[in-house]
Amino acid sequence: MLTEQRRRQILDMLKRDGRAVAGELARLWGVSEDTIRRDMRDMASAGLLKRVHGGALPVAAPLPGLSVRRGLATEEKRRLAVAAVQLIAPEQVIFLDGGTTTAEIVRHIPRDMALTVITHAPTIAAELEAHGAVDVVLIGGRIYKHSMVSVGPTALAAIERLRPDVFFLGATAAHASDGLTTGDFEEAAIKRRILERSLATYCPLTLDKLDSVSPFGIAAIPELTGMIVVSEAEDTVLEGYRSRGANVILA
Incomplete structure (x- = not known):
């Protein structure tokens, strides 16, 4: 050959x-x-x-910019968001990662649900403008423009003082053996520390992110409380994650 x-x-x-x-x-x-x-x-x-x-x-495909991603897989993200909101209880402290799927989660949070939402993404904080019952805490730092999130030592120092009930984590890729990964070293470090500080962490994943790898590791699959995927995901694919201890939540 x-x-x-x-x-x-x-x-x-x-x-x-x-x-x-x-x-x-x-x-x-x-x-x-x-x-x-x-x-x-x-x-x-x-x-x-x-x-x-x-x-x-x-290798995960290169991720387009935030403005382009807003128009991709919108129905799939809506279903992931609906499932994610079912995991939230009133009066909890929620940490929302940056990204278009977490923005969709905000849109499905009931307007009258009392929450404290922490985020290091100014775009996510802006989405919460109309949620009068939600207290918003915005973490500062250097903005990584590709994802529009704060990174670096200022953001890490603020995260050290937090203890969220639930963290909705964004990742660019997921693999049963290599875990959750993303494309930027500093962003990976921020995500990893938020996960470590949170009582529960869920990762909503569109199907295109499954069984691929980005350069920088966030966490192993067993470190998640659950991964959220749509029900069209193939059983043979999901079995690889379940065999690693994943709690798969179908949307």
Whole structure:
């Protein structure tokens, strides 16, 4: 089998199975494991996959800017938001991450529900303008414009003094073995610390984010209280997360 044929089939396997194991491919194709590792190393350098111990995982597609994301998968995000709001009780302290799905959560919170909502996203704080029963706490810091959230030491220092009841976490990718990931190092650190400070953490995920990996880790799947996905998610895909201890909530 020619090099280009092998590499095309590796990409097909990642798309189909969500992972590729070097040893298995070497036996299947009758080549050395070093050959497969070299293929994967070159493909990782080209940004086509992510190398992990023993094989490779798919790379999450580059995330478009916030203004573009507002118009993507709107019905799916609405369903995720409806399911998320069912996990909120009056008088709780809620931390909302940045992003378009969490903005949709705000739109489905009853206007008369008394809550304290903390966020490090000024766009999320603005969405709460019409919620008269909600006290809003905005965390400051340097704005990471791609997601419009505060990052850096100022934001971290404020988060250290918080203890939210529920955190709705946003991630750009989720994988059963690699966990939740995102595309920015500082943003990942902020998300990770909010999770550690929160009593419960739920992550709503659109289907395009499943079985992919972004560069910077947030948390392992068992660290979540639950992951929220729409009911169209394939059982074979969800089983990988459940086998890692995930509580999957279907929207």
